[in-house]
Amino acid sequence: MWDKLTGFIVDVRGEFGRVIWPTREELVNSTTVVVVFSIAFAVFIGIFDLILSYVRSLLIAL
Template structure:
């Protein structure tokens, strides 16, 4: 069991050496894109929810 854990940790360490981490500028750019599209999605879902709730309200009352 201990040998399996050691082998796993060794393979994790080996794979982590292959990882290329983004620069700070790339990270800032990606963060801005994610925030921008999250806001667009929130606005879209709000509009769709509002329209659907008004439609259901009009049909039922």
């Protein structure tokens, strides 16, 4: 059992050495894109919700 665990840990360490980690600039750029698109999508959903609420209130008023 310990041999398997030790082998697994050695393999994991080896894989971490082969990973190409993003640079700080790439990380900041990716994070910025995600935040901007999340905010834009939230605004879009909010406006869409307001429009649907307004249409629903018009239909109820009939």
